[in-house]
Amino acid sequence: MKFPLLNGVSWASRRWSLWALLLALVVTLLAILVWLSGRYESSMVQSRLEHDAGETVTDIRSGLTRNIQTFQALQSTERPPAAWHAPAAELLREHREIMRLEWRSETLEVLGFVETPYRSSVFERLGRHGMEADVNLTCTTARRLSGSAYSTSYFMPQNDGLGLEVMDMCLPIVAAGRLMGYVVATYSLQDILGELVGKQLARGVGLSFTEADGTRLALHGVVSRGSRVYVAQQLLDLPGNTLVVRMESRLGTPALFPNVLTALVTAMSVALLAVLFLLARDMRRRLKVEHDLGEALAFRKAMEDSVLTGLRARDLQGRITYVNPAFCKMVGVDAKDLLNQSVPAPYWPPELAAMYQQRQEIRLSGSNLPREGHESVFMRQDGTRFPVLIMEAPLINAVGKHTGWMSAILDVSEQRRIEELSRASQDRLQATARLAMVGEMASLLSHELNQPLAAISSYATGSLNLLQGEMAPAATSSPGGPDAGPTAPPLSEDLQLAMRRIAEQAERAGKVIKSVHDFVRRRDQVREAVEPRALLDAIMPLVSLQARKLGVRVVIEVDAACEPVLCDRTMVEQVLLNLSRNGMQAMQAMQGIDETQAPNQQARVLTLRIRPAASNAHSRWVEFAVIDRGEGIPREVADQLFTPFFTTKEEGMGLGLSLCRTVIEQHGGFLGFEAAQPRGTIFSFTLPVALARDGHADVDAAGTAKEMA
Template identity: 65%
Template sequence: MLGILVFAMLATLVWLAGRYEASQVQSRLERDTADAVSDIRVALTRNLQSLQALNAGEPGDLAWEVEATELLRNRRELVRIEWRDANLRVRTHAQSPYRPVAWDLRLRDGSQSDAGIACANARRLSSPAYSSSYFQPYGDGLGSEMMELCLPLTSGGRTTGFLVATYSLQDMLLNLVAPSLTRNQEASFTEADGTRLAVLGAARRGSRMFMAQQLLDLSGTTLVLRMDAWHSAPSLFPNVLTALVTAMSIALVTVMVVLVRDNRRRLSAERDLADALAFRKAMEDSLVTGLRARDLEGRITYVNPAFCAMVGFSAQELLGQSVTAPYWPPERVEEYRQRQAIRFAGTVPPREGFESEFMRKDGTRFPVLIIEAPLINALGQHTGWMSAFLDISEQRRVEEISRASQERLQATARLATVGEMASLLSHELNQPLAAISSYATGSINLLEASAAAGPEDAPAASAGQLKDVRMAMQHIARQAERAGKVIKSVHDFVRRRDQAREAVQAQQLLDAILPLVSLQARKLGVRVHTSVEAHLPPVLCDRTMVEQVLLNLARNAMQAMDDPSLPRRVLDLRVRRAASNQHSGWVEFAVTDVGTGIAADVAEKLFTPFFTTRTEGMGLGLSLCRTVIEQHGGYLGFAPHEPRGTVFTFTLPAATP
C-alpha cells in the first residue's frame, strides 16, 4: 500500500506539473492575443488621425495626392485612399505603390458597395465607420480580404465629403501583428463562425495545440483575432521539484523494501498480540461480574466496565485509589481497612468468597459477594490481588419477595379457606338451625298450651316428662347458640382483616405478584406487559387481599389464553387514575387478555358463587374477588376487549395524605 501511494503521488505530481505548464502556455497566448488586439487598435487610431490630417487646411487635389501617397508608403496596411464629395463621387485618390490592385470603379462608386455602406453609417453616426470585410482580387491573379474605413468631412455642421481608406486584412496582420509573433504562433482574422479571412504564420503542428481569441470591435463591424500556438508535451521531470520528489520517493521505496522482512515479523507479533488483547477485552466487556486488580500497596490498577457500572464510578475515578475506596460506606471504612490489612499480610481468603456491602456513587447501598485470588505475573511473582464481585442485591430482593409472597399466599390461602368454610358453614348450618329453631318454638308452644289448659281438659302428664321436655329445650337452645357463635367467630375473623388496611403504591402490588405471574406465564408462553401511570397516589387497601385479587384475575386471564391457535398471547396489567370520577380519589386496575372472550350465557352467572366452567374449579374465586373489592368500597367488572379478549377492571380508594 505504501508503494502504491508513492507511485500515485509521483504520477499526480507529474500530471499537476504538466497541467501547470499547459496553463502557463495558455495564459501567455491569451496575453499575446490581447496585446495584438491592443496594437491593432492603436494603429487604427493612429491611421485615423493621419487621415484626418490629410484634409486639414483645404489642400488642393495635387497636394492631397502627394500627402496620401506618402501616407500609403508609411502605412503598408492601407492599400487605397479616396477623397469623395458629399454624393460619394470620387474626387481624387491615391493607391499603395507596393501591390497593384485591379479595382472595379463601377462597383466601388455604387451606394450599395462596401464603401457606400460604410459612408452611410458614418453620415448617420457623424463619426468614422468601418465596413464588413470583402474579397478583392489582385492584378496577379491573387486576392485578399479588404475592409473600408469611411471618415466624414464636415464644415459648418454639414458634411462636405468623405475620406475612404481601404485596409488589407493580410497586410494588417503582417505589419501590425507580425512583430510580436513567435515562431510557434499563428495569427488570423476570423468571422464569428470560425471562417478564416486572413492568416499569418504557419505554425507547425505539435502534440499539444493551444488557441486564444479576442474580439476586435470596430464601429460598424467586428472581427475576431485568433492566435494558435503549439507546445511539446512536458517531459517526465518538468521541474526541479518533481525531480526531487521522485528521488525521495525512490529512496523511500528502497528503504521500504529493505524493511519488509523485519516488518512482516513485527506485524505478525503485533497481530497476535492485538488478537489476544481484543479477545480479552471482548471477554471482559461481556462479563456481568465486576473485576478489580490491586497491587501490593493496595492501589487499584484495573477495573472492568461491569465493576464501574456496579459502583457508579468511572475507571479514571477508581484507578490509583489505595487508602479509602470511594465505594466503601463511611461507617464501615475502618472495618474494611482492617480486612484489607489482613489480606495484604498474606492471608488467603476462602475460595467460596465472602459477603460485604458497597455504596454506589449516588449513595445507595447494595450487597456484594467478593471472591479474591492472588495475582501472579509471568515470572511467578506475587504482584497483587484480583477480586471478582457479584451484585447480589437482586438475589436478596427476589428472596425477600419470595419469602413475603409465601407468607402472604399462606395468609391469603388461610383467608380463602376461612371464606370457603364460612360459605360452607352458612350453607350447611342454615337448614339445621332453621329446624332447631322451629322445633324449639313448637315445643315451647306445646308447653304453653298445656300449661294454659285445665286439668280436666288436658291429659295428665307426669312431672318427669315435663322435666325431660324442658331439658331437651335447653339443649336445643344451647346448640343453636353454639352454632351462632361458630358462625359469628368465622365472621369476626374475616372482618378483622378490614382493620389491616395500609397505603400501598400500585407498583408494589404489581411487583408482589409478578414473580408468580411470570412463572405461570413462561409455562403458558404468555408475554406480560405492565403499565403504571406516572405520579399515581398510593391506594388504601388490605394489601394481601388485593394482591390475591390481582393474582386470581391474572391467572384466569392466562388460562383464558391457553389455546395453541392464538397468534400471540399478551397479558396486560395497567394502573391509572379512574376516568369516571371527577376527582383523583380512585385508582383503576385493569387486567386484559387476548383470549377467546366470555360467552353471553356465562357472563350472566360469572360472579355467582360455586359457578365455574372448569372441572377443577370451585367457583369461589371471582365471587371472593368481588367481595374483597366491594368491602374496600370499589367496583369489580368486566367488558369485551377489541379485537378479542376480555378486560377486568376494579377500583380502589386513594390514600389521603
C-alpha cells in the first residue's frame, strides 16, 4: 500500500540529514581548529617553561660558582681566626642562602665559624657534631676532585617545630700546592631557590628541589594544582650531588581561540547562520506540514506494529499489498516475501491450496463481502499448521473508491489449546469421580460380601463335617452283624477335596476383599515374610483351572536361591493372579504357528519365573515375572498401559494393571514390562527380601533405590 505523502516525508528526512551532516562537518572543523590551537598554545607554554627551568638551573649554578669565588677571595690572605670572623660575617649578610660558614684546618678541626644573622642557628637543636661524618666525606671528595664538593641534602629540625633541608659545600684551601685547610658552607635549599633564581623566572611559578624519585626537598612559591598544570624538570648536577629542579606553572593557559582563528571561525559562523536563517524562513511552513504528516503516519504505524492482530491488505486481483509485523510473525514469513504475492499464498497448506483458491475467487467476486469472520488453517514457514479466524471488509480509499480488501487475522491456536486443556481437565475430573465411586463400591462390596462368603465357608465346613460323620457309623458296623443295616456308600476323596477347596477359596475371597478394603481406606497393610514359591502355590489352583479351560500350559521356574519376601500376601497373590490371567488371555487372539514346527497347543505357554533381581545370590530384591507368548503390546497401547480406566478389552474396566502397579510401588518395588523374544511380553515386578533380625522379619532398605532401578 502506498501513502500519498510518504515520498514527501522521505525527502524531508533526507534534507534534514544533509543539514545535519553539514552542521556536523562545521562543528567538527571548529572542534579540530580549537583542539589544534590549544595543542599549539600548550606546546608553546611547555617549551617556554622548559626554557625557564633551564635558565633557573643556570642561575643556581652561576650563583654557587660566584659563592665559591667569594670563599676563595676570603681565604686568599693569611689571617688569624679573629681577623677572619668580621669579613665572614659580612659575607653571610650579603648571601642569605648560606646558613653557616666554617674555617677548618687540614685535619678538619674547626678554627672558626659564622652563623647567618637572619635566623637562629640551624644546628642549635641537634648540634653540629652529628653531621661530622658527612662533612668528612664531602671534604674527602673535594680533596680528591681538587675543587669544591657538595654533600647530599639532609633535614635539620628547628626549635619552632619546623625544619630545614640543607646541604654542605666543602672547598679545599691550597697555597703553593700545599693544603692549608677547608672552607665549609652550609646552604639552605629553600633559600637557594629564593636568592639565586632570577625574580622574573620565579614570578608566578612554583620552584622546588626534588630527588630522582620525585620526593620534594624544598619549595619556593605556590604549588599549582588542577588538571592544566605545566611541569618542567631539569637536573642540577653538582660535584658530589645531583638535584632535580622542578618548575610548575598554570600561567600561559591557552585562550579559547588564537586571534587569527577567532576571526576566521567568527566569519564562517556568521555566514553559516545567515544562510541557515534564509533557508529556514523559506522552509518553515513546508517542514511544519511534513512534520505533522510524519507524526500522523508514525502514530498509525506504531498502532499497526503494536497490535497482536495480523493485518493483511489485498487489491482487487487478490495480490497482497500490505502486511503488518504481527501477520509476518504469525506465518513466519518476511514482509518482502509476501508483498505482491497472489495465489497460492506462501502460508496456505499445499493440501488445502485448491480449496482456498476457489473460496477466495467466490468471496472476492462480490462487492458486498460479509463482515462476519470465518475459520481457516494457515501454515508457518517450518510447515506447522495453526487455526486462524479471518474477518474481511472492503478497503475504500479517500475518494470513496473500492480498491481492495482488508483482513484481520487472529491466531486461535492458544484458544484451542486452552479448550483442549479444559477438556482434559474435565476428563481427569470424571476419572477422579469414577475412582471415588470405585472406592465407595469397593467399601460397600467388601461389607456386603463378607457375610455371604463367611456363610459359604461355614456351610462348606459343616457339609464336610456331616459327610465325615455319616461315614463313621458305616465304617464301624460289621458286615455280618446281627443288627447290620444297609452299608453307607464310602465318601469319595475327590468330594472331600472339593469341599475343602470351597472352604479355602471362600476364606481367600474374604481376605482379598478385606485387603482391597484396607487398600482403599489407606490403612496399614499387614506384611509378613513369605516364601516366593508359596505365593505361586496359593494361586496355582485358580491359574491351573483357567489354563485348562483356555488350553494353556503353565511352566514354573523358581530359583532355589530366592529368600523369603516381606509383603502383604493377599494383595501380591492378586497381582500374580491378575498378570497370569492377562497373559493367558493375550495368547487367545494369537493364530496358530506353522504346524510343521510345533502344534498350536505348544505355542500357548505361560511361564511363571522367580529369581533374585541381581546377578548374585544375595540380592535384596526378588523378581517375579509372568511371560506369555502372545502378539505383544503395540507402541500406542504401551504409552498408556498403566493409565486408570484404559483398557483394550470390551468387558474390562481399566483398573487391573493400575492397581497392580500401585500395590507393588507400596511395597517399594517396581512393576514394568518388556518384549519377549521371539514374541510375547514379560511383565515383571520386584519385592524386598525379608531379613531376620532379632527374631523379627525386616527389610534391608539400604539398596532400595539402586536395585529397584
